[in-house]
Amino acid sequence: MQIRPPLSVAVALLIALLLGAIAGAQAAATITVSQHGLVFNQSALTLNKGDRTVFTNEDDVIHNIHIFGPGDREKDLGLQKSGATLSYTFGQPGDYMVRCNIHPSMRMSVTVR
Numbered sequence: 001m002q003i004r005p006p007l008s009v010a011v012a013l014l015i016a017l018l019l020g021a022i023a024g025a026q027a028a029a030t031i032t033v034s035q036h037g038l039v040f041n042q043s044a045l046t047l048n049k050g051d052r053t054v055f056t057n058e059d060d061v062i063h064n065i066h067i068f069g070p071g072d073r074e075k076d077l078g079l080q081k082s083g084a085t086l087s088y089t090f091g092q093p094g095d096y097m098v099r100c101n102i103h104p105s106m107r108m109s110v111t112v113r
């Protein structure tokens with residue numbers, strides 16, 4: 001004769017597995033990077049794939065964020081007026097360089113894991 005666990009035990013195990021899977025999945029974060037005094041407030045940033053970065057322009061001048069990623073991937077976020085915010089989601093793991101096209105000394109590195 002086969003011994004079978006009661007259905008309630010099987011359901012409880014299934015729920016525990018599902019909750020574990022949900023807890024293990026990392027929610028995407030939003031990180032704010034400010035541009036103030038012609039510098040990024042962080043020189044190096046480590047993010048998880050899918051995290052969103054919000055760039056704020058706290059200067060009185062226009063900036064132009066340009067992102068260079070792995071595999072010659074690049075993205076020009078365009079002109080950013082004083083007080084404006086732009087966001088970018090780093091979708092692929094790798095090493096990125098972020099700079100301002102107008103002020104080339106403004107640079108930061110981003111590592112996406």
Ligand SMILES: [Cu+2]
Nearest residue numbers: 063100102103
């Ligand atoms: Cu700039």
